[in-house]
Amino acid sequence: MGWLSRLFPGSKKPANASVAPAPAQAGIPPEKVGLDGAFDESGLAKRVALAFDEDPQLDDLERLWVAQLGSKVVLKGEVPNQDYLSRAVSIARGVNGATDVDTSQVKVG
Numbered sequence: 730m731g732w733l734s735r736l737f738p739g740s741k742k743p744a745n746a747s748v749a750p751a752p753a754q755a756g757i758p759p760e761k762v763g764l765d766g767a768f769d770e771s772g773l774a775k776r777v778a779l780a781f782d783e784d785p786q787l788d789d790l791e792r793l794w795v796a797q798l799g800s801k802v803v804l805k806g807e808v809p810n811q812d813y814l815s816r817a818v819s820i821a822r823g824v825n826g827a828t829d830v831d832t833s834q835v836k837v838g
Contacts, residue, residue: 732778732789740775748780749825759826760800773797773826780820787816793835795821800828807836 733742743765750766752759763769764779774797781787781795792807802821808814814837821830 730789732781732787732795733775735789735791736778736795737771737775742779746779748776748783750776758800760797760828762826771797773800773802773824776824777802777821777827780824781817784816784820787813787820793817798831800826801831802827802829803831803834805834807838809838811837 733740746764750762750764752762753766753768757768760773761768761770762776763772764775769775774795777795781789790806790808790813794805796803796805802824804814804817804821808817814832814835818830818832821827
């Protein structure tokens with residue numbers, strides 16, 4: 730099971746899903762742009778999950794979760810080592826609309 734389907738059950742990946750879609754209409758804040766460019770309250774978290782799915786170095790871990798608080802990406806749970814967490818943070822920071830990544834709720838090891 731991939732990141733997107735595990736974190737957002739019932740959400741279907743649109744055929745035109747993108748980590749960096751163009752907003753479907755003017756005025757949508759970058760953190761609220763969904764996978765297909767439409768407004769989505771969890772748009773940033775979903776695009777981060779999609780970015781994790783697209784990275785071959787990040788195997789899906791059932792103990793790491795992605796959330797968002799406004800434009801801040803929040804990672805929660807456990808990772809096996811610091812390298813994994815560093816990779817996840819780097820990818821999350823690279824997603825349009827992310828202004829910060831909070832890892833204070835992640836246990837390493």
